[in-house]
Amino acid sequence: MITLTEENYIKAIYHLSSNGEKTVNTNAIASAMQTKASSVTDMIKKLSEKNYADYKKYQGVTLTDDGKRVAVNIIRKHRLWEVFLVEKLNFSWDEVHEVAEHLEHIKSDKLIDELDAFLEFPTYDPHGDPIPDKEGNFKHIEKIVLAKAEVGSAYKCVGVDDTSSKFLKYLDSNHIALGTIITVKHKEPFDNSIKIALENSEIVVSQSVAKNLYLKKI
Amino acid sequence: MITLTEENYIKAIYHLSSNGEKTVNTNAIASAMQTKASSVTDMIKKLSEKNYADYKKYQGVTLTDDGKRVAVNIIRKHRLWEVFLVEKLNFSWDEVHEVAEHLEHIKSDKLIDELDAFLEFPTYDPHGDPIPDKEGNFKHIEKIVLAKAEVGSAYKCVGVDDTSSKFLKYLDSNHIALGTIITVKHKEPFDNSIKIALENSEIVVSQSVAKNLYLKKI
DNA sequence: AAATATTTTTAGACTAATCTAAAAATATAT
DNA sequence: ATATATTTTTAGATTAGTCTAAAAATATTT
Structure with missing residues (x-):
């Protein structure tokens, strides 16, 4: 055990x-x-x-392989519960982590398989992280960090590195969510801040934000 | 803590x-x-x-009152999770107990309040037991045990005392579920077994079954 | 009411997970 | 390459929950 x-x-x-x-x-x-x-x-x-x-x-x-299997299974459970909390129980993406930390340890194969089906087999969690399937395989998305995006190009927001409530609330207040289209306008060499364009606004984000936001070129 | x-x-x-x-x-x-x-x-x-x-x-x-408050809150969580498992995740009533034993210990008021709302504020769990509300009040149903029901009267099945998988499977195989209408036909003094009529059948149940099945007169 | 049985508590030990403080190994700097 | 700093491990103690075996209290019989 x-x-x-x-x-x-x-x-x-x-x-x-x-x-x-x-x-x-x-x-x-x-x-x-x-x-x-x-x-x-x-x-x-x-x-x-x-x-x-x-x-x-x-x-x-x-x-070991056994250890990895255990880890991936916990991650699967964690992320499925996060989807459940956001999609069914009206949690916001900054509220799910702590509760999912507990739910992920409930041991029941039937529970997690049925939950997976109930949620219609989601492949990404509310932070854009891939959800491993029953066998432990997960989708690998080719993503880059905003800090390394190129000026002039357009990207879609596909994930975050930092899942802390503070960071996610910052994103909320700046209208950045998964799927948001971001165009890189200018990189400031002095402090590595980046000016980006969203749908209806232009904002400047600091280096620490730029390092924690994952994008996919579109 | x-x-x-x-x-x-x-x-x-x-x-x-x-x-x-x-x-x-x-x-x-x-x-x-x-x-x-x-x-x-x-x-x-x-x-x-x-x-x-x-x-x-x-x-x-x-x-103490504090202790009772804790107990009722755990019971609330346990029964809400049971409803969730049966209604949303296709668990049968004999499969829910063990998993709910673990889920009941997850500590998050938001989780349980949202779950309650998601399930549309159920008042009974899959075994007919009342679910306490947020304040700890629960419905008191006037129920009697089959062993004390009177010959000739009709009843509705409203709950079970024993929630073991064995007993619940026995009820399933005899087509007895919550809501099933039962008419008491005969009480056998020799072994306290009882002959009951269901919708399409008549069966004889032993004393130990009769002691674990709750009915409400109709 | 004394003798016996049962229930409950105490005393001391064990395991899992943790800690502090000291020792040992490894890494870095001069 | 020697001294110094950092990292890691060991040794011994602590806490929560459990156990066994013995002692103490309560309950039941006769």
């Missing part, structure tokens, strides 16, 4: 290794899990014993 | 005291919680410290 805490560590390791495929180090996990390095060491030993992770002392950790 | 285990103990105490309003004894809780009496003693001390229960050594335990 896998515990809730083990699941959360596995998920954290998965996310930390998904941007860059090498081993994940103890401190990174500690900061992601809001805990201390010593606790992480204990846990990765346990994950290693249970064959969810490969671990050699002082050398960081990687997930 | 209230833990999952505390919530489960509170729920168990509530259910044990709801049939008969006096104090609940340690062994009863131990058997309901599938644990040992010594563990129960530890926990009721803790619940007492946290003001969810009143407890005097060797004298059993009762819930």
Whole structure:
């Protein structure tokens, strides 16, 4: 049996290794899990014993295929619940994360398969992240970050990196949502801010916003 | 903060005291919680410290108003999730209990209020049990147990006491569901079995079935 | 009312997950 | 390449919930 805490560590390791495929180090996990390095060491030993992770002392950790399977399944559940919350229960995209963090740990294959069907097999969650299917495969969308978009081109907003309530509320108040069409007008070299055109407005966004917004060329 | 285990103990105490309003004894809780009496003693001390229960050594335990509030809220969540599972996710009434046991512990007022609205404020769960409203009030239905129904009268099936999968499947296979009209034909004094008439059939049910089926006179 | 049985509590130990503080290993700087 | 800094691990303690076995309290029999 896998515990809730083990699941959360596995998920954290998965996310930390998904941007860059090498081993994940103890401190990174500690900061992601809001805990201390010593606790992480204990846990990765346990994950290693249970064959969810490969671990050699002082050398960081990687997930085994089993571990990855667990991680992807939790991500599937998390994202399906997020869709449910937004589409059926009137949650906004900045409110779903915390509740989904809990719902994702409910263990019932029937529950998640039926939920998937009830939602008509969605492929993206409310933040534009792909939802793995039952077998763990997910769509790979070719997206770039606004910071690297080219001046003069038009893009569609397809996702966010930062899913914090603060950032999502900022986007809401500037009328940026998934699907919004964005044209890059000007990049300011001084502070890396970017002027973009939306449907009815032009706004300037800071570098930190530009780094967290995913676009697809149209 | 209230833990999952505390919530489960509170729920168990509530259910044990709801049939008969006096104090609940340690062994009863131990058997309901599938644990040992010594563990129960530890926990009721803790619940007492946290003001969810009143407890005097060797004298059993009762819930405080706070404790009752917690219990009713969990029951509300449990039953709303059951309705969701049956009405939206194609679960049958014998499959919902286990999953609802987990879902009931998700803590989010918005989640449960929106779920309630999404389900159009149901007042009964799939087993005929009333669903408390936000304030904790629930409908009291005047129901009797089949074992005490009178020969010759007609009744509507309004609930079950035993919600085990075994019993519910037995009812399914005999075409008894919530709303089914039942006429009592004969009571057999020898073994307390009862012959009842359904829409298209007559069947004999044992005493243990008769004790677990709730009816309302029509 | 004394003897016996049952129930409940206590005492002490265990596991999972965590922590602090110190030690060990690795990485970086001079 | 040696010293210093950083990262990681170990050692030992803590908390929540559980257990077993023994002790204490209550209930039941005779």
